[in-house]
Amino acid sequence: MKATLRIESLVHGGEGLARHEGRVVFVRGGAPGDLVEAELQGGSARFERTRALRVLEPGAAHVAAPCPIVDRCGGCPVQHVDSGAQLAAKSALTADALERIGGVAPGTYQLLPISPSPKKFRYRRRARLHRGKGGTWGFKGDEGVVAVEECLLFEEPLQKLADALRGEDLPGVMDLGLDTSASGKGAVDLRTPGPPSPALRKRARQLLAGLVKGVTLGSEIAGDPVLIDDHPGFRLRSRPDVFSQANRSMVPALQSAALAALGEAVSGRILELFCGSGTLTLPLLLRAQSVIGVESAGPSLQLLRRSADEIAGAAGKLRLVAGDAAEALPGLLGPFDAALLDPPRTGAAEAVRALAKHGIPRIAYVSCDAPTLARDAKLLRDAGYQLVSAHPLDLFPQTAHFEVVAAFVRVSGAWRGTS
Incomplete structure (x- = not known):
């Protein structure tokens, strides 16, 4: 059956949230405030997913998507949403994930303003x-x-x-x-x-x-x-077969946010997990006393070592460990003043459990998926850590993705083995 739906907000994944006869409907192609027509299947499920057949009344956030294949490609599910509304939605989704999934109480942490990308289009390298x-x-x-x-x-x-x-x-x-x-x-x-x-x-x-x-x-x-891309004080290397950030124009903002999340510990002894080819490691070496970097991808470690060896005054500061983050942690002797991790989209539950056992005073967590960050934030909370701040960054305009840099401090207790 066809139904008329009012889009209330955007949800994780870029769909619009609407309601029909007490059921939640996730609508692809709807912007906040839009009145759309959509085909519904009905049934007893608590929610269903559909696509907007047409926009009957565009909301204030609705804009014309410039890409001719946006509906078929699927890579830019919010291209029809105004840039300001995209930023507002991603900021709200950061708080929603941390509070609803992570169990973080509203008002107990600082949600920093989202950092926008200087490029809304033409930003992928x-x-x-x-x-x-x-x-x-x-x-x-x-x-x-x-x-x-x-x-x-x-x-x-x-x-x-x-x-x-x-x-x-x-x-x-x-x-x-x-x-x-x-x-x-x-x-x-x-x-x-x-x-x-x-x-x-x-x-x-x-x-x-x-x-x-x-x-x-x-x-x-x-x-x-x-x-090779040149940065102040270092050169960052990449290869097409290993991970690196796609939005070159936002790398400096991501680096600054990660270092800020380390607080005063940034000048101390840092343990970095999922260090990759050094997007965060290299600027960290300009400030830290020492860094131990853990990464499972051998080619990434080779690129990082080449770049680190070029930094003046960094000789002997960096030790690299090849292997799985969670498995490597028990063999790494501290003490560490802080830990920095930037895991893949699936998060780092096992590594977080291992980090908590180390009792590291401060943890900076860089995430490309707010729900898995929230899941791991709950693990840290149960282990005696408190979320201090969360800083969303829009590295991927027009898409449903964004980064969040979260800072945690150890406040009390010991690891209680929460699974």
């Missing part, structure tokens, strides 16, 4: 494309891979790299990772379901011209896939 029908490249939508000729989130160098590779014959490649430096050079990661064929190895070497300076192909490398 890297992306991963998937092979679709007919050899096209695109993003995974609701109905499979949606071919993408132009992405409005791509920086100009990334768009040029994607354009240059679109017609290339890459036999067996199903996923195509693209990365670019601020200077415009690019590197490519080719992924296949099985071992790469001799034809693909040859083709990878042939790509080393023009915009492409290096290719990663499983454990094999052609050219030099390492890209």
Whole structure:
């Protein structure tokens, strides 16, 4: 049946929240304040999901989405929402997750103003494309891979790299990772379901011209896939086959927020988990007495070591440990003045439990998923830690994603083994 719904707010994932006859309805394509028409299935479930068929009355937050494939691609579910409303929603969702899921009492912590991205579009320096029908490249939508000729989130160098590779014959490649430096050079990661064929190895070497300076192909490398961005006091390296932040323009803000969350302990002995290739480690080395960094990805550690060795006065400050964060912790001897962690979207429950057993006085937690941050915040609360502040940062305008930097201090008690 068709129903008329008023969108109240945005929820995690970018859908609009509405209500119909006592049931919650999550509506894709609705902005706060919109009156929309949608198809409902009904039934006894407490909620259902649907898509707005049309907007009957646009709310104040509704804007025209400039991307022609936004409804099919699925990568920018809030592109039809005004930038200010996007920021307000992400700030509210930070508090909602910490208080509703994490059990943090309202008013007991400081929710800092959300940091906006200086770029609303054209901010991505890297992306991963998937092979679709007919050899096209695109993003995974609701109905499979949606071919993408132009992405409005791509920086100009990334768009040029994607354009240059679109017609290339890459036999067996199903996923195509693209990365670019601020200077415009690019590197490519080719992924296949099985071992790469001799034809693909040859083709990878042939790509080393023009915009492409290096290719990663499983454990094999052609050219030099390492890209470098200059920052005050250090150089940050990346490769297309390992994680790095996609929004180059927001990296300084993320670094500043993470260091601020460490408080006065930033000049002391720091334990960093999930250190990656050094986005947060390198600025930390300019201030800390010592840093122990733990990371499971070997190539990331290699990039970090190369960058750290270039920093004047940092010799001997950094020790790197390869391995799983939770498994490595018992063997790391402190004392530490603070810990910094930046886990993947799934969070760091086991690492948080191990950290709590160490009794580290202060923890700065950088999260790209507010609900899993809230889950881990509850673990820390049960272990005697208090949330001091939460700082949301909009690293991903037009999408449902954002970062949160949370600061915790140990206030009392010992680990009670909460599962």
